[in-house]
Amino acid sequence: xxxxxxxxxxxxxxxxxxxxxxxxxxxxxxxxxxxxxxxxxxxxxxxxxxxxxxxxxxxxxxxxxxxxxxxxxxxxxxxxxxxxxxxxxxxxxxxxxxxxxxxxxxxxxxxxxxx
Amino acid sequence: xxxxxxxxxxxxxxxxxxxxxxxxxxxxxxxxxxxxxxxxxxxxxxxxxxxxxxxxxxxxxxxxxxxxxxxxxxxxxxxxxxxxxxxxxxxxxxxxxxxxxxxxxxxxxxxx
Numbered sequence: 251x252x253x254x255x256x257x258x259x260x261x262x263x264x265x266x267x268x269x270x271x272x273x274x275x276x277x278x279x280x281x282x283x284x285x286x287x288x289x290x291x292x293x294x295x296x297x298x299x300x301x302x303x304x305x306x307x308x309x310x311x312x313x314x315x316x317x318x319x320x321x322x323x324x325x326x327x328x329x330x331x332x333x334x335x336x337x338x339x340x341x342x343x344x345x346x347x348x349x350x351x352x353x354x355x356x357x358x359x360x361x362x363x364x365x
Numbered sequence: 366x367x368x369x370x371x372x373x374x375x376x377x378x379x380x381x382x383x384x385x386x387x388x389x390x391x392x393x394x395x396x397x398x399x400x401x402x403x404x405x406x407x408x409x410x411x412x413x414x415x416x417x418x419x420x421x422x423x424x425x426x427x428x429x430x431x432x433x434x435x436x437x438x439x440x441x442x443x444x445x446x447x448x449x450x451x452x453x454x455x456x457x458x459x460x461x462x463x464x465x466x467x468x469x470x471x472x473x474x475x476x477x
Contacts, residue, residue, distance in 0.1 A: 285466075295406070295414065295457055297466040311465050345413060351404050351461045353425075355413045 252276045252354045256346050259359035266336050270359055272329040272346030280304075280324035283350035286331050288342035289358075296342075299331065300350055314340075336363045367391050367460050371469035377477040384445040386472045388458035393438045395462070402461035405434055405443045408471075409454040417456075418443065450476060 258270040272284070286298040299320040300309045308320050319332040329346055343358040368391040378384045388403070395401045405418040416425050418434035421441060431446040445452055453476060458469040 294455075294471045295408075295459070295468045297459075297468065300466070309464050351402060351419055352406070352414075352416055352459070353419070355415060357413050 252348060254346055254348060254354055254356035256344065256356045256359040259344065259361045261362045261364065262336055263365045264336060264338060264363055266363070268333045268336065268361060270331040270333065270344055270346075270361075272331075272356060274327050274329070274346075274348060277327075277348055277354075279322075279327040282348060284320075284322060284329045285347040285350060285352050286320060286329075287345045287347060287352060287355075288340075288361075289345070290339070290342040293342075298344070301329070333361065336361075338363050366465055367394065367463045367467050369458055369460055369467050369469035371456075371458060371472045374470060374472055376472055376474045378445075378448045378474060379477045380450065381447050384448050384452075384474060386443045386456050386458075386474075388436075388441040388443070388469050390439045390441075390460055392463070394460040395438060400462075401437065403434075403436065403441050404459045404461060405432075406457045406459065407452075407454050408457070409451075412454075414457065445474075448474070448476070 253275045256272045285300045301320045305322045317335045321330045341363045345358045346356045348354045370389045372387045401421050403421045406414040408414040417428050422434045433444050455471040455473050457471050
């Protein structure tokens with residue numbers, strides 16, 4: 251069974267940084283794309299970023315481009331999202347998903363941006 | 366960018382009755398590889414989303430066969446043949462063909 255576990259969320263002031271992690275098991279991590287999606291409180295789903303199996307290709311939503319960085323460590327079956335220059339509007343539950351189409355989701359990790 | 370538009374956004378349905386949600390894309394989401402990357406997700410209250418349908422009409426493992434997906438090009442539909450209490454939640458379509466990937470606004474299904 252595929253399991254996806256996100257961590258690293260927390261409270262950060264505007265302009266601050268955070269690094270989210272996503273650990274995956276039961277899945278050939280190194281063979282597939284990985285995805286981050288977020289959901290602001292009471293809102294719908296927003297795609298954030300994707301990366302290909304070896305991490306050489308990265309795609310970002312315009313709303314996070316230049317501020318967020320997706321990366322992966324295939325030896326650790328782990329995906330990361332570095333969040334810099336955080337804004338109030340970045341507050342959300344961040345979900346990690348397997349594949350390029352969010353095959354399996356984690357439980358999410360909450361990012362709160364507030365002074 | 367591809368805009369995904371769902372309708373209706375609110376869906377009151379009686380138990381045992383069918384339900385249908387439409388999803389329209391602002392341009393075709395048929396990919397050059399011959400696939401159409403149109404997915405459907407369910408988010409039950411207080412839970413993470415889970416994928417129900419991928420590539421228009423393929424049910425994910427464990428998804429009851431009362432759920433079905435259809436469509437092509439720019440017009441897609443999720444159908445529930447007989448609504449059960451556990452189907453309450455928000456349903457999202459998502460296109461995975463064009464960057465940036467994009468979701469519909471979500472359609473909330475409730476029991477009448």
